[in-house]
Amino acid sequence: MPGTQAIVIGGSIAGLLAARVLSEYFDMVIVIERDKLPAGTDYRPGTPQARHLHTMLIRGEQALCRLFPGFEEDLKQAGAVQARWGLDNRFCTVGGWTPRFDSGYRSHIMGRIRLEYLVYARVSALANVRFLTETEVTGLLTSADNRQVNGVFTRSRVNQMEDRLTAQLVVDASGRSSKASQWLTQLGYPAPQETVIDAHCGYATRWYRRSDEFSPEVIAIQTRPNAGLMRGGGLMTVEDHQVVVTLMGGAGDYPPTDEEGFNAYARSLADPALYEAIQQLTPVSAITGYRRLNNRRLHFERLTRRPEHFLVMGDAAAALNPIYGQGMTKAVLEAELLQQLLQGRDVSKLVGLAARFQRELAKVMKGAWMMATGEDMRFPGVEGATPWLGDRIGHAYMDWVAQAMPSSQLVTKHFFEVMTLLRPAASMMRPATLIRVVWHNLRAIGRGRNTPALQSVEITA
Numbered sequence: 001m002p003g004t005q006a007i008v009i010g011g012s013i014a015g016l017l018a019a020r021v022l023s024e025y026f027d028m029v030i031v032i033e034r035d036k037l038p039a040g041t042d043y044r045p046g047t048p049q050a051r052h053l054h055t056m057l058i059r060g061e062q063a064l065c066r067l068f069p070g071f072e073e074d075l076k077q078a079g080a081v082q083a084r085w086g087l088d089n090r091f092c093t094v095g096g097w098t099p100r101f102d103s104g105y106r107s108h109i110m111g112r113i114r115l116e117y118l119v120y121a122r123v124s125a126l127a128n129v130r131f132l133t134e135t136e137v138t139g140l141l142t143s144a145d146n147r148q149v150n151g152v153f154t155r156s157r158v159n160q161m162e163d164r165l166t167a168q169l170v171v172d173a174s175g176r177s178s179k180a181s182q183w184l185t186q187l188g189y190p191a192p193q194e195t196v197i198d199a200h201c202g203y204a205t206r207w208y209r210r211s212d213e214f215s216p217e218v219i220a221i222q223t224r225p226n227a228g229l230m231r232g233g234g235l236m237t238v239e240d241h242q243v244v245v246t247l248m249g250g251a252g253d254y255p256p257t258d259e260e261g262f263n264a265y266a267r268s269l270a271d272p273a274l275y276e277a278i279q280q281l282t283p284v285s286a287i288t289g290y291r292r293l294n295n296r297r298l299h300f301e302r303l304t305r306r307p308e309h310f311l312v313m314g315d316a317a318a319a320l321n322p323i324y325g326q327g328m329t330k331a332v333l334e335a336e337l338l339q340q341l342l343q344g345r346d347v348s349k350l351v352g353l354a355a356r357f358q359r360e361l362a363k364v365m366k367g368a369w370m371m372a373t374g375e376d377m378r379f380p381g382v383e384g385a386t387p388w389l390g391d392r393i394g395h396a397y398m399d400w401v402a403q404a405m406p407s408s409q410l411v412t413k414h415f416f417e418v419m420t421l422l423r424p425a426a427s428m429m430r431p432a433t434l435i436r437v438v439w440h441n442l443r444a445i446g447r448g449r450n451t452p453a454l455q456s457v458e459i460t461a
């Protein structure tokens with residue numbers, strides 16, 4: 001008897017996680033990836049972002065460990081550096097440095113390639129998951145009436161041979177370059193509406209080697225668009241004595257990729273900590289740039305007509321400005337959603353799943369989307385969105401939060417919870433936080449200090 005089969009397009013983080021979940025419900029899962037896998041420790045063309053700093057937020061790591069029991073041990077074995085939030089992570093925000101304290105939160109820091117490899121290793125060990133690599137999906141195979149997707153067309157990148165594969169469910173996790181909209185229109189369906197919010201942000205990244213004496217910290221110097229500073233940067237100590245440094249700029253103030261320009265940009269940040277840290281490190285890579293960092297969302301949830309049995313997730317559905325480090329965590333949350341929706345379902349009867357999945361996915365990613373686009377709206381010249389009064393009040397309040405953080409462990413802890421997607425942004429308004437934030441800032445005003453938040457309210461009023 002032929003069993004049930006699912007196809008996943010794309011073998012990166014979202015695709016691997018989708019395959020892990022589908023393996024619980026389908027007899028066979030085929031992951032189709034255009035690159036050669038496993039990439040091991042090599043960069044591969046399909047994920048050029050892997051050269052840049054990648055953080056898995058606490059919420060994402062927790063969910064990963066649920067999907068792959070014992071994953072924390074995998075991380076440790078592979079040399080991931082454990083960060084104690086508050087002690088090892090130093091954030092320089094508009095109010096100054098976050099206080100040194102143990103928030104109780106922990107997460108592991110690792111280069112993106114190695115992290116993806118660990119996930120790949122777990123998924124490829126599943127008996128009913130197969131990888132079809134160096135193979136590109138070129139279109140969707142449908143039933144005669146086009147109402148149901150029942151497979152994909154493929155082309156080998158090795159010998160250009162074209163083929164087709166059938167399945168009860170097809171999940172597109174092919175990232176920003178997904179052709180899902182095009183495939184839908186080819187089948188006579190409307191393309192999803194697209195929202196793009198672009199703060200014209202860019203990255204430049206270099207990898208370094210550290211000595212044993214180098215303090216294994218995370219340093220994050222944030223951009224301060226409200227204070228006129230478009231530049232920021234992050235430094236992370238990862239496995240194998242490596243350190244990754246990414247400089248970030250918004251409003252078109254892109255960090256350069258030549259050595260002199262890179263170092264000058266690092267020196268120009270609002271705080272010297274990152275530049276000073278680089279002086280203690282030995283460069284081991286060229287400097288790589290990345291400029292396609294907009295927030296782009298395809299509203300599959302709004303489609304009134306769609307083929308059944310076809311889901312879109314990960315960056316293919318919504319890609320976020322990575323400055324806020326949410327993309328991989330969002331992919332884990334979407335995999336969890338898929339798991340919830342498939343639980344107890346007969347996978348040979350999946351009519352209605354596609355609409356429900358895309359509707360629920362829009363809810364699951366709402367917090368991350370609002371956070372990334374809300375912050376991006378602060379950059380001058382941002383395209384695709386105009387902050388309304390509610391956004392401006394939100395920005396002013398978050399500036400007050402930043403002012404309060406250096407002297408309040410509680411406010412900082414709550415900020416960590418929001419930025420790592422453990423809690424929704426609205427939780428920054430819970431009474432204990434609100435009282436401290438307002439108290440701190442009113443006291444500062446009483447002492448005659450005008451906070452950036454007040455300045456931004458004055459400007460925008």
Ligand SMILES: Cc1cc2nc3c(=O)[nH]c(=O)nc-3n(C[C@H](O)[C@H](O)[C@H](O)COP(=O)(O)OP(=O)(O)OC[C@H]3O[C@@H](n4cnc5c(N)ncnc54)[C@H](O)[C@@H]3O)c2cc1C
Nearest residue numbers: 010012014034046049054055137174175314315322327328
């Ligand atoms: C510069 C940068 C920095 C980032 N930093 C962070 C960070 O700090 N933290 C974080 O959580 N996220 C970060 N992200 C986002 C993160 O990389 C993605 O959200 C994450 O990789 C999940 O993406 P994905 O699996 O949906 O797509 P991708 O990672 O883009 O993978 C898509 C895969 O599909 C394959 N593919 C594409 N088309 C086809 C096809 N037709 N047939 C077969 N295979 C195909 C590609 O080869 C690729 O392997 C960053 C992104 C960028 C650009």
